[in-house]
Amino acid sequence: MTLPLETSNCDALRGRTPASWFAEKFPSLADEYGEAVLQETNKEGIVLVRDIGEDFFAASMGEKGSPDAPTVFMPTEEKFYTYSPADGVFLYRQEAVLVTRLSRLLFDCARACKGACETASLEFRFRDAANLSGILRKARGILAVPHDFFSANLTGFIPCANGMLRLSDKQLLRFSPSYRRRNKLAVPFDSSAKCPLFLDTLMRAALDPDGLDLMQRWCGLALIGENLAQRIVILTGTPGGGKGTFIRVLTGIIGQMNLAMLRPQLLGERFELSHFLGKTLLYGADVPENFLNQRGASILKSLTGGDPVTLEFKNSNERPSITCKFNVIVTCNSRLTVHLEGDTNAWRRRLVIVPYEKPKPDRVVVDLAEQILRHEASGVLNWMIEGLDKLRADGWQLLLTARQQGLVDDLLLESDGLTLFVREALSRADGRQLTVADCFSAYIGFCNQRGWTALTRKKFGDLIGDAVTRTCGLTTRHDVRDAVGKAQRGWNGLRLRGTFSQPTGKPPSGASESAAPDGFSDGADGVRPVQPTRDLVEDFA
Numbered sequence: 233m234t235l236p237l238e239t240s241n242c243d244a245l246r247g248r249t250p251a252s253w254f255a256e257k258f259p260s261l262a263d264e265y266g267e268a269v270l271q272e273t274n275k276e277g278i279v280l281v282r283d284i285g286e287d288f289f290a291a292s293m294g295e296k297g298s299p300d301a302p303t304v305f306m307p308t309e310e311k312f313y314t315y316s317p318a319d320g321v322f323l324y325r326q327e328a329v330l331v332t333r334l335s336r337l338l339f340d341c342a343r344a345c346k347g348a349c350e351t352a353s354l355e356f357r358f359r360d361a362a363n364l365s366g367i368l369r370k371a372r373g374i375l376a377v378p379h380d381f382f383s384a385n386l387t388g389f390i391p392c393a394n395g396m397l398r399l400s401d402k403q404l405l406r407f408s409p410s411y412r413r414r415n416k417l418a419v420p421f422d423s424s425a426k427c428p429l430f431l432d433t434l435m436r437a438a439l440d441p442d443g444l445d446l447m448q449r450w451c452g453l454a455l456i457g458e459n460l461a462q463r464i465v466i467l468t469g470t471p472g473g474g475k476g477t478f479i480r481v482l483t484g485i486i487g488q489m490n491l492a493m494l495r496p497q498l499l500g501e502r503f504e505l506s507h508f509l510g511k512t513l514l515y516g517a518d519v520p521e522n523f524l525n526q527r528g529a530s531i532l533k534s535l536t537g538g539d540p541v542t543l544e545f546k547n548s549n550e551r552p553s554i555t556c557k558f559n560v561i562v563t564c565n566s567r568l569t570v571h572l573e574g575d576t577n578a579w580r581r582r583l584v585i586v587p588y589e590k591p592k593p594d595r596v597v598v599d600l601a602e603q604i605l606r607h608e609a610s611g612v613l614n615w616m617i618e619g620l621d622k623l624r625a626d627g628w629q630l631l632l633t634a635r636q637q638g639l640v641d642d643l644l645l646e647s648d649g650l651t652l653f654v655r656e657a658l659s660r661a662d663g664r665q666l667t668v669a670d671c672f673s674a675y676i677g678f679c680n681q682r683g684w685t686a687l688t689r690k691k692f693g694d695l696i697g698d699a700v701t702r703t704c705g706l707t708t709r710h711d712v713r714d715a716v717g718k719a720q721r722g723w724n725g726l727r728l729r730g731t732f733s734q735p736t737g738k739p740p741s742g743a744s745e746s747a748a749p750d751g752f753s754d755g756a757d758g759v760r761p762v763q764p765t766r767d768l769v770e771d772f773a
Contacts, residue, residue, distance in 0.1 A: 248348055249279050253341050254288070258297050265291045265374075279349030284358050289334060290371035295409070302409055303330065305375040309509065309552040312375070313414060320407025321391060322382070322414040324510065327368055334367055335359045379555065384412045386456050387624070391416035392613070399620070415457055415512050418487030419609040427611030430481065430604045433597065438474040438588050442633050445622075447478075447586060450561075450630060452620030454486060455613075457512040458557040459536050461623070461630040462582060465561040466568065469588030472596070475563040479517055480601035482561070485612055486513050494519075494562065499528025506543045508535070509554060516562035521685075523562060524570040525647075533578050536560055567685050570647040584630060585639040646684040650695055653678045654703045659729050665712045667722035668693055674728050693721075700726065 254268035262268065270283040293314075295302040303314040303325065312330060313322040342354035357363070390397045391413045395404040404421055435444055450465055467475040483491055494516035498504040508514065514535065516523065523529070534541060535556045542553050570579055597603070604612065623630070632640070645652060653675050658666070672692050679686035687695070697708040704726060712722030 248345050250281050250341050250345050250349065250351070250354060253344050258288075258292055261288055261291050261297055264296075268292075281349075281351070281353050281358070284338075284363075286367045286370045287374065289337070289367045290374045292337070293330065293333070293371060294375045300409075303371070303375055304377045304381060305372050306379070306381065306552075307372070307376050308379040309554060310550045311509075311552065312371070315409040317407070319416070320395070320413075321416050322409070322412070324414075327365075330368060330371075331361055331364045334364050382412055382414050383458065386458055387460075387628075389413075390421075390455055390617070392419065392421040393417060394420035397421050397617075399617070402617075414510060415490045416487070417455070417485060417613065418489075419485055419605075419613055421613060422610035423614070425608070425610035425614055427604070427608040427615055429600075430608050430612050431615070434474050434477055434481070434600060434604070437593055438470070438478075438590055439586070440589075442636065443586050446584070446630070446632070446636060448615060448619035449623045449626070450584070450619070451482065451616040452618070452623045453628075453630065454482065454513055454559045454561075455616055455620055457490075457559075459559045460557070460628040462536050462538065462557075463560075463584050463630045464532060464536055464582045465584045465586060467561070467563040467586050467588060468565070468568065470590065470592055471565040472592040473588040473590065474593075475565075475588055476517060477601045479515060479561070479563055481604050481612060483513070483515065484601070484605040485609060485616065491515060493517075494532075494560065496523055496526045496529045496532065499531040501528075502544045503546050504528075505531075505541055506545045508556075508558060509543060509552070512559060514558045514560045519562050519564050519568075521564065521566040521568055523564060524568050526571065529571050530575070532560060533575070533582055536582060537578075567646075568643065569685065570644065572644070572647050576644055576648065580640060580644060583640045583643065584632065585636070585643060587639060646682070649679060649682075649684050650675070650687065650692070650699050651703070654696075654699045657729055657731075658700065658704060658726055660704055660706070660725055661727040662725055664727040665722060665724055666726045666728065667712050667714050667720040668696060668708070669714070669720060669722075670728070671696060671722070 249271060250269045251267060251271045255262060258268070265287040266285045268285050268288045269281045270285070272280050272282055274280055291297050293303040295304075300317055301315050303312055304322065305312050312325045312327065314325045314330075315322050338354050338359050342351035345351055345354075388399060389405075389411055390399060391407070391411065392404070393416065395406055396408070396411055396413075397404055402423060435447070439447065450461075450463070453459065453461055453463075467478070469475075490512045492508050492511040492514050494514050495504065496516070496519075524532075533539075535558050538555055538557050540553050541556050542551055544551060570583075572579060657674055657678055658671070672689060675692060675696075676686050686692075700706055700708070700723060704723075706723045706726055708721055708723060710721050711719050712724065714720045
């Protein structure tokens with residue numbers, strides 16, 4: 233027979249019981265989530281624990297049970313995060329760690345109540361991993377937070393190494409779980425710090441004033457942790473001009489735990505995007521010239537544009553979804569081209585090109601980045617915060633000068649160079665023939681005139697057929713005669729316009745030698761205007 237606790241005369245009831253121990257430790261949880269334990273007294277008057285309340289223990293890990301170190305669950309990511317008072321941010325916690333934490337809680341209760349009641353079930357049976365995993369299943373619902381939980385007031389506060397910086401008045405405040413942050417910078421805030429070595433030796437020696445201002449505003453954006461401007465920054469130009477040193481300083485400020493390396497050739501792979509979870513900055517150092525011309529490069533637009541992306545993890549059935557607003561920066565010593573895939577407008581909105589055009593310095597400071605981070609890290613942070621203020625004044629838009637926008641437009645024009653070549657250099661002409669080899673020779677001259685990097689002969693041969701079909705409505709054939717009468721791959725009814733190199737093959741008898749006026753190409757119904765290359769930029773706007 234079970235005796236009511238209030239009428240039992242057992243000496244155990246005069247001591248601490250599990251129910252009273254949990255009520256004292258978590259005084260407000262029982263009213264909302266029920267009792268912590270199902271406690272009974274047997275015939276001998278011994279207090280026994282028959283079961284535990286899963287809802288109670290799930291809630292004990294949250295804000296109501298552990299206000300100084302609460303745990304939350306992100307349903308979109310299927311992950312738990314616990315606030316660390318020592319770090320000032322929420323840190324990812326594996327479920328095994330939380331199971332251990334719950335096990336320790338039950339063990340502490342058993343130790344405190346030992347001698348006053350029977351505690352074997354608390355020490356052994358209820359601490360079994362199978363039992364505790366049921367609590368975690370309940371915790372997924374009780375501790376669930378919205379998908380934007382860690383995006384609260386990003387533009388109002390910056391988590392520095394030594395506290396939360398309130399941007400409105402530049403006051404440094406103590407860390408608190410109420411700020412809901414899981415990322416913080418690696419350097420402390422010091423309002424009086426300066427960075428002359430960083431500015432004079434590294435930045436001004438490499439960039440013109442407009443470029444320096446643009447980089448300052450983008451660095452301010454990088455502090456926020458989300459890419460509000462939806463831009464991808466490309467540093468290109470002089471090898472050894474300081475791009476890599478700047479990246480090392482930047483990553484030293486942002487913090488290694490907040491970074492992930494970009495590998496565009498792998499972005500289309502199943503598990504690659506999982507490395508970006510919880511990161512704020514993606515970077516690619518000294519990328520090859522085909523960096524944006526690879527299969528996975530188009531995914532960069534999704535990573536910066538606020539698109540939802542589903543992640544996959546190795547050896548896991550979890551499929552969390554995240555909203556991608558990553559800041560992205562890459563450095564390159566060679567000319568890049570973009571795999572446009574018909575999405576020129578999106579690339580024009582995304583790309584920012586910062587050219588390093590000044591000569592490489594005569595005297596190179598080998599450990600310049602380390603010196604800056606050692607002596608001027610807080611000063612660089614202040615410089616970045618000034619850029620953040622400028623960005624805020626511009627409505628969080630990373631505005632470009634006409635020259636800076638022109639660099640992007642030139643890149644996109646070059647990336648679509650084959651299509652532009654077909655539109656400007658080729659025209660339909662009844663009775664004329666053109667071989668692919670002659671077309672390639674003219675294409676090389678077309679690129680050389682503009683300082684562009686031409687496609688290889690093989691790549692040109694693979695793509696030119698589709699480009700001519702789309703623009704001129706003609707398909708390739710294999711019976712086009714060259715200058716010596718040998719059958720070649722080419723087109724009937726196509727010619728090079730008069731402003732471009734003429735083919736070596738001779739037209740068949742009766743073919744017209746007249747060329748269309750400059751700026752026009754022949755069409756089936758007469759002539760139609762062809763846009764000059766620069767005017768094509770208007771198509772992007």
